[in-house]
Amino acid sequence: MNKTSRRTFVAGVSAAALLTGRSVAFAQKKYDDGASDTEIKIGHTNPYSGPASAYGVIGKTIQAYWKSVNEAGGINGRKVNFITYDDGYSPPKTVELVRQLVEQDKVLCTFNTLGTPTNTAIHKYMNQKKVPMLFVATGASKWGKPKEFPWTMGYQPDYHTEAVIYAKHLLANVKDAKIAVLMQNDDYGKDYWEGFKEGLGKEGNRVVKHVSYEVTDPTVDSQVIQLKDSGANVFFNIATPKFAAQAMRKAGDIGWKPVIYLNNVSSSVASTMKPAGFDNVQGVITAQYLMDPTDKQWADHPDMKMWTEWMKKSNPGASLDDASNVFAYSVSFLMHETLKKCGDNLTRENLMKQAANHQKLKVPLLLPGITVNTSPTDYYPVQAVQLSRFKGETWELFGDVMHAEST
């Protein structure tokens, strides 16, 4: 405790020293709720319990990230006070907790709140309160609308665009495509499905069978049998890792060999491809924007080495196989950069301004050639993906990095 206050005192003095030399307008410190000379408060919700608890690791890794930032001296001399709550993926609970964050804990902003329905529930509230809701952890396409919702920004490439890319690739490469779709019956699945239909455009009738599953279903065997029965030669797999793996294994078991497009959500080698059986997933196509920690091709990449080292040192006990930890690290890095850029002007308005002002920012663990770009009219930080094909025990990137604008 003592230590902290001394350090912040020193920081204050050095800031004061700077003050004298520069123009008053620049050096003036400006704060909103949640920011001060000593700390920056950031709020977060995440399911740590219940059926979506697999995402809990994201929250833990983000927590470890801020801890290591604080140990290294914080951001411009300020410590990050990261407050995370468990919403169990229940929208009413998210509303309650986010109100607690904003009104009781008085955070400067929320960051990487997870889930589409949960974020939908707080979308309006945050924008009415004019509190930044940054880099939400969902790929729905509705988070990048600066006109209607100037306080909300997404992070990852949205599902919609990704599905459009698959559709275009498929039409260009598969002859006489007859498409079967497996979809998780919620808004994540729906978003992909809508994008896919849009991508197919006039060729929409190529979808011969579209089935859904519920997260409570023990297996998707029955669904895969129906898909095979439709006589399709293309399979678009919109499922979370467990079900995606089941589906591809079942397809192999019953001798159905379509061209498989797999959503990015399940592109992890360790949690999807290996459990599905490498025999069953040769040639599967997906789109990626992050490095997969279980993909051998990145093992010697400096980013991956740095990440592995960081994980071992600052996040011990967390799984090195879990792609969620890569995601959490990269999104925290972006938040870190954004806060750095704010300097001493830690108002909500400036925070939003800086978040919407990244040009070709290199964020570790993004695929080579993919950078973060935002502007007051572009609220999608990561928009580029690259297609890759599964070969042997690893993904093989092919083609160019594709930007959403270009498709």
Place this chain on the structure above:
Amino acid sequence: MEQFLQQLASGLANGAIYACVALALVMIYVSTDHLNFAQGEMAMFSTYISWQLMTWGLSFWVAFILAVAFSFVLGVLIERVILRPLHNAPVLSVVVVFIGLLAICNSVAGAIWSYLIKEYPSPFPKSSFGIAGVIGPHQLGVVLVTLIVLTLLFAFFRFTPLGLAMRAAAQNPQMARLVGVRVDWMLALGWGLAAAVGAVAGIMVAHIVYLDPNMMGGILLYAFASALVGGIGNPGGAVVGGFIVGVLENMVAYAGNQIEKATGVYIIGNGEKLTVALIIVIFVLTVKPAGLFGRVIVKRV
């Protein structure tokens, strides 16, 4: 036709999973009169134990036996430590304790082994086993194991003194006590056995749905329905109930499919198959209120 056969086979395979877990539920019910909501999570935990043993280098069957034994001990302990003081508590309070147990098992497993799904090996030979394209070797193996467990349980309760004593203790504790049965220990034993059966179920299921802390969530729901369809106090009924629910569910999806094919109109599909299957189950229960194989006990007032 091919689809019909495949759906039937996959329904049977799923049914075997439900049956296995339902058997564990019935075990607890027969020996302690409770419906254990934590059964699925306990089974999941046991499966992790066996997985851990295998990663330490033990062979499948050694790990299997050790995990089942461990589960037995764990079951006995849970009864002795957690449930014993609640003997006279209202039944709903016990249900809440089960929910607490469920939360603990789930989160502790997640903390120890993480939430990433893990592959789980199948003990059954890959080749020349099963019917290609219709039912896989593992699925067939699960059906067999379920039937073996059922036979063992049946023999145990029918023919061994211990099994008879356990049934007596559950059905009429006072009388059982009078004839010298140690009712307390019989309850603990029942828990142990149920946990062991649950472990077998978990280990069989894990290859199919992959190992993760939430793997039993969905299955437990189906297992409940299965156990109740068959008559909650009847192991044989639970197994038949499991197969009925498994097949019924797939048949609903199949029928919906055929209707859509024939008429082009979507009426029911995968989203509704569980709902429709449950409606059928409940309808059956209103006609036969004690389940298909249960007996109605007339109570004296």
Place this chain on the structure above:
Amino acid sequence: MPAFPKKWLIVLLVLGVVVPLLQPVLPNLVSDYRLFLVSTMMIAAIAVLGLNLLTGFNGQISLGHGAFYAVGAYIAAILMDQANFPYWATLPFAAVLCFIVGYLFGLPALKLEGHYLALATFALALAVPQILKYKWLEGLTGGVQGIVLNKPEVPFGLPLSEDQWLYYYCFIVMVFLYWAASNILKSRSGRAMMAIRDYHIAADTMGIDTALYKTVTFGISAAYTGIAGALSASAIAFVAPDSFNFFLSIKFLIGLVVGGVGSLAGSLIGGVFYVLVDNSAQALSTFVKNDLGLQFDLSAYTVFGILLIVLMYLMPMGIAGGVYALIRSFRRAAPVSPERSAPAATRKPAQAGESH
């Protein structure tokens, strides 16, 4: 039944009316957020009260009250969204429709007892989120995306904040529903309900129309929970199938048991517990991790589990029952026998099926 003594009831009522008005004086203590939190507690209390009418006072176990809550919430949301109903006008519709659904569901439920009824209600809880996503209803329900709503506006130009008004709105509804429930229970019908719970066959032979009472109780119970759902739609200003998963029903059940089965005051406690349990489990787990320095990752969910088990250890009859027993042991002289407060339904229920 252990209800509040009258003087306490009046004190509570006065506090309930006055405290929110202290906001200008104590802006930090009586913050908008806290009022909102209390509103959600009151909503949960109404839902638990509905479940209590069925389980605690009529002896029918339900694992599916989340379904009625969802139906109520969706009726309110659809009326507001599609038909531009004012938020308050949705309550009677939610109540009536949920009554009908509950009544109809009560008919087949008549044939089912104990575990079988639990299964049937359980199925209902599973089915409702599916039905909300059903292809042909998507136009109304918004499918998986749900419906985004507006928060209730303060009427008549009253000088209140949105959350103050929400609080009073919930408070008025809750007080009315409690008053109604306590009147039902004191009436002839209430005694019949409890007679059915305690001595089903005897009640039957005495000429009580058990079938009618049971189904109507089901309907009333569903209506209560449906009203709570409708209130929640206004309070949260968003409905989606994900808000009504199976665990919601389980949480109502936990609220019921922890509060006190067969106790009106218990339902209130249950509602408070329903909201606070997650938050306190989380606070406790952070405390253990950071302040006690435990190395093992003790998650909030583990703490939640331990909390439930410990509570049932200490107070198997729920908090209301526990406090009641405590007061009694202080006073020694007990005018009311505990038997009357302990409904038979919470003891081992009659089993229909047995092994042979």
